[in-house]
Amino acid sequence: MKYLLLIPDGMADWEVEELDRRTPLEVAETENMDFLAKEGACGIAKTVPDGFEPGSDVANLTILGVDVRKHYTGRGPIEALARGVKGKLVFRCNLVKVEDGVMVDYSGGRISDEEARKVIEELNRAKPYDFVKFYAGKSYRNLLVINKDFRDDVKTFPPHDITGKEIDKHLPSGGELAELLKELMGWSAEILPEITDKANMIWPWGGGRMPSFPNFGQRYGLRGAMITEVDLLEGIAKGMGMDVVQVEGITGYIDTNYRGLVRETARALENYDFVVLHTEGIDEVGHEGDAELKVRAIELYDSKIVGKLLNKVDLDETRILLLPDHPTPVKVKTHVAEPVPFTLYGRGRDEVKVYTEKSCRRGKFGLVDGLRLMDLLIKK
Incomplete structure (x- = not known):
C-alpha cells in the first residue's frame, strides 16, 4: 500500500459576501477533489492546538503527527x-x-x-x-x-x-x-x-532554538518523501528524517510548475511508501484577499494537481488524505485556527458527495484531533 498526503496550503475559507455568501471552495469547480470525497470518507481536523498561533509550521507538524507542545521551538529554526x-x-x-x-x-x-x-x-x-x-x-x-x-x-x-x-x-x-x-x-x-x-x-x-523532531521512519515504519515549494516544509521533512524531492521551476504561487510537481510526486510514489505534496499558491492568494482569484487558484489545483495525480496513481493500492493545513480567509488575509475539512480515500465511504468546508462536517469521522490523522491514514 502507498500513502499520499496532499496539503493545499490555506485552501479553507469563510463565506464571502461577493461570492453569494459561499466559500471559494464551494464556488470552485472541483470535480477531482469531489471524487475523493464521494469515494472516500470525510471529517474536519483540528490542526492548531489551543494556545498556538495558526502558522503553517504548527499545523503541518500536527498533521504529520508531531506534538508541537513537546517539540516546537519556532518557525525560523525549522x-x-x-x-x-x-x-x-x-x-x-x-x-x-x-x-x-x-x-x-x-x-x-x-x-x-x-x-x-x-x-x-x-x-x-x-x-x-x-x-x-x-x-x-x-x-x-x-x-x-x-x-x-x-x-x-x-x-x-x-x-x-x-x-x-x-x-x-x-x-x-x-x-x-x-x-x-x-x-x-x-x-x-x-x-x-x-x-x-x-x-x-x-x-x-x-x-x-534548533528543534528535535521524532524520526518519521522509526515511528511509522515507512520510507517517506516530501515535495514542497517552501523551506518550512522542507525543514520539517529533514527534521523528521524524510527525504526531500526537488522540483525545478516551482514558484510558490499559482503560476508554479504544476506538471513538474505531479511528475515528481508520481515518481516518488514508485520509490517511497509515503509521499507528501505541499503547495503554497492558494495560501498566497488568500493573503492577498482576492476571492475570485482564490476560486481560480483552487480550480487550478484541482485540475492540474489532483486530477493529473488521479490519472497517474494506482487507486487500488494508494490511500490519499487531502486537507489544507489551516484556513486563510480572504476577508482577514491571514491564517485562522479553525478546523479544516479533510477527505480520506481508501478507508471506506460515507454520505458526503462534495469536498467543501460544510459538507465535510457531515462526514463519518466528525471532528478529529490533527495528531490522529496519520493513524487514520496508515493504520491497517
Whole structure:
C-alpha cells in the first residue's frame, strides 16, 4: 500500500459576501477533489492546538503527527533545517515593504530568488555585529541567525498578519533581544533602498532554538518523501528524517510548475511508501484577499494537481488524505485556527458527495484531533 498526503496550503475559507455568501471552495469547480470525497470518507481536523498561533509550521507538524507542545521551538529554526543552517537563535527574516509606517507588502514585491540573494549578500557585507548573519532562502523568505545567548523571550508578529496596519504596534517586544531586532530593522531600512526597489526593510519573526523532531521512519515504519515549494516544509521533512524531492521551476504561487510537481510526486510514489505534496499558491492568494482569484487558484489545483495525480496513481493500492493545513480567509488575509475539512480515500465511504468546508462536517469521522490523522491514514 502507498500513502499520499496532499496539503493545499490555506485552501479553507469563510463565506464571502461577493461570492453569494459561499466559500471559494464551494464556488470552485472541483470535480477531482469531489471524487475523493464521494469515494472516500470525510471529517474536519483540528490542526492548531489551543494556545498556538495558526502558522503553517504548527499545523503541518500536527498533521504529520508531531506534538508541537513537546517539540516546537519556532518557525525560523525549522526553515534553518531546510538550508543546513545552524545557530543559537534563528528567525525567519522577510524582506518587506513599509510606507509611511504601514506594512504594505510582506513579500517584498515577490522579489526574485536572485535579487533576494544579492540583498542578503549586501546585508552580510554591511552587518553591524559579527554574531549576526543573514542566509538567503526563497524569494522574500530568508533567515536571520543570532549566535549570542539571550535569556529573554521575544514577541514578534508575522508580517502577513499586519498588511495594511501600522508597524509601530507590532514591533518586537520583550527585552534585550527585542531591542536588538528593532535596531537591525531600523538599520536595514537605511541601506535596503540603496540595494533594491522591491523591499525597504527586514522583518524578523518566528525565532527560536534548533528543534528535535521524532524520526518519521522509526515511528511509522515507512520510507517517506516530501515535495514542497517552501523551506518550512522542507525543514520539517529533514527534521523528521524524510527525504526531500526537488522540483525545478516551482514558484510558490499559482503560476508554479504544476506538471513538474505531479511528475515528481508520481515518481516518488514508485520509490517511497509515503509521499507528501505541499503547495503554497492558494495560501498566497488568500493573503492577498482576492476571492475570485482564490476560486481560480483552487480550480487550478484541482485540475492540474489532483486530477493529473488521479490519472497517474494506482487507486487500488494508494490511500490519499487531502486537507489544507489551516484556513486563510480572504476577508482577514491571514491564517485562522479553525478546523479544516479533510477527505480520506481508501478507508471506506460515507454520505458526503462534495469536498467543501460544510459538507465535510457531515462526514463519518466528525471532528478529529490533527495528531490522529496519520493513524487514520496508515493504520491497517
